[in-house]
Amino acid sequence: AWTPSNIIAESIAQVRTQIGDDQVLLGLSGGVDSSVVAALLHKAIGAQLTCVFVDNGLLRLDEGDQVMRTFARHMGVRVIRADAERRFLDRLRGVQDPEQKRKVIGNTFIDVFDEEASRLSNIQWLAQGTIYPDVIESAGAKTGKAKVIKSHHNVGGLPEEMNLKLLEPLRELFKDEVRRIGIELGLPSEMVQRHPFPGPGLGVRILGEVDKASADTLRLADHIFIEELRRAGLYDQVSQAFAVFLPVRSVGVVGDDRQYEPVVALRAVETVDFMTARWAHLPYDFLDTVCRRIVNEVKGVSRVVYDITGKPPGTIEWE
Numbered sequence: 001a002w003t004p005s006n007i008i009a010e011s012i013a014q015v016r017t018q019i020g021d022d023q024v025l026l027g028l029s030g031g032v033d034s035s036v037v038a039a040l041l042h043k044a045i046g047a048q049l050t051c052v053f054v055d056n057g058l059l060r061l062d063e064g065d066q067v068m069r070t071f072a073r074h075m076g077v078r079v080i081r082a083d084a085e086r087r088f089l090d091r092l093r094g095v096q097d098p099e100q101k102r103k104v105i106g107n108t109f110i111d112v113f114d115e116e117a118s119r120l121s122n123i124q125w126l127a128q129g130t131i132y133p134d135v136i137e138s139a140g141a142k143t144g145k146a147k148v149i150k151s152h153h154n155v156g157g158l159p160e161e162m163n164l165k166l167l168e169p170l171r172e173l174f175k176d177e178v179r180r181i182g183i184e185l186g187l188p189s190e191m192v193q194r195h196p197f198p199g200p201g202l203g204v205r206i207l208g209e210v211d212k213a214s215a216d217t218l219r220l221a222d223h224i225f226i227e228e229l230r231r232a233g234l235y236d237q238v239s240q241a242f243a244v245f246l247p248v249r250s251v252g253v254v255g256d257d258r259q260y261e262p263v264v265a266l267r268a269v270e271t272v273d274f275m276t277a278r279w280a281h282l283p284y285d286f287l288d289t290v291c292r293r294i295v296n297e298v299k300g301v302s303r304v305v306y307d308i309t310g311k312p313p314g315t316i317e318w319e
């Protein structure tokens with residue numbers, strides 16, 4: 001029978017046979033899939049696993065510290081944190097086009113990850129959090145069957161260049177199965193039930209050119225939105241929710257001051273497969289609370305709008 005503990009026992013046995021005494025490297029993003037792989041491999045092969053966590057400066061508020069707390073401090077996983085904010089932001093300067101931004105972020109990630117990996121001696125395997133839907137999607141992309149609207153950078157690329165064998169213990173599992181395994185492995189449920197977050201992070205939620213000030217502003221606004229969703233018990237009822245930074249300025253009055261500042265958009269969707277989605281009909285009072293908090297607490301934002309576009313025609317992300 002399919003139970004999380006059966007699957008875990010089976011994959012542990014399989015990983016141990018496959019790996020033997022070899023060393024494994026994992027790019028840990030803090031997302032559900034790579035987190036579950038980290039927990040699973042830690043249980044299977046302990047100190048033979050080394051994780052590299054790249055902080056690209058485009059993560060959510062406190063995300064880097066949270067990842068280090070959960071894995072390094074609580075679980076005793078060996079995690080190397082590469083603080084590469086400056087490098088990502090430098091390379092993104094002047095880059096406006098969404099697909100170009102994805103490329104720059106993806107390439108910079110590979111460079112930083114490569115550098116960290118090259119400092120480790122004796123690695124034979126690269127682990128990835130590939131799950132069954134990723135396998136289907138990338139197979140489709142290769143034969144041209146799937147419509148690839150955006151270049152997701154979480155499948156493929158690295159191992160060939162690095163000469164590593166690929167370890168993908170979640171390859172046959174669906175997302176809900178991965179979540180159940182994560183819980184069984186003792187990961188915090190907030191981590192396992194977290195909404196998906198794109199690889200390029202806030203880089204595709206700051207429209208146009210990305211800079212640190214916009215990222216800091218967006219991080220705070222996004223944090224308030226998510227915190228209020230959790231507080232209202234709405235977080236688990238929506239499939240994905242986030243804030244978007246719009247670099248157009250709008251006039252506002254805060255206190256006695258006239259302001260002329262960027263706009264924040266809120267996006268929340270309900271979906272099963274993320275291929276189509278309905279905008280979440282969040283209560284007006286709730287939206288009102290979030291808006292007031294953002295305008296009061298986030299310097300440089302004086303207007304908040306709510307995105308009521310379904311997918312199609314709108315994608316979930318704005319870029």
Ligand code: XMP
Pocket residue numbers: 102149150151152153154196197198199200240274311314315316317318319
């Ligand atoms: P869209 O915006 O295409 O998003 O409706 C569908 C789902 O995919 C996520 N997404 C990405 N994930 N790299 C990722 O890893 C990307 O470049 C990327 N673009 C979109 C998005 O957050 C949503 O869950």
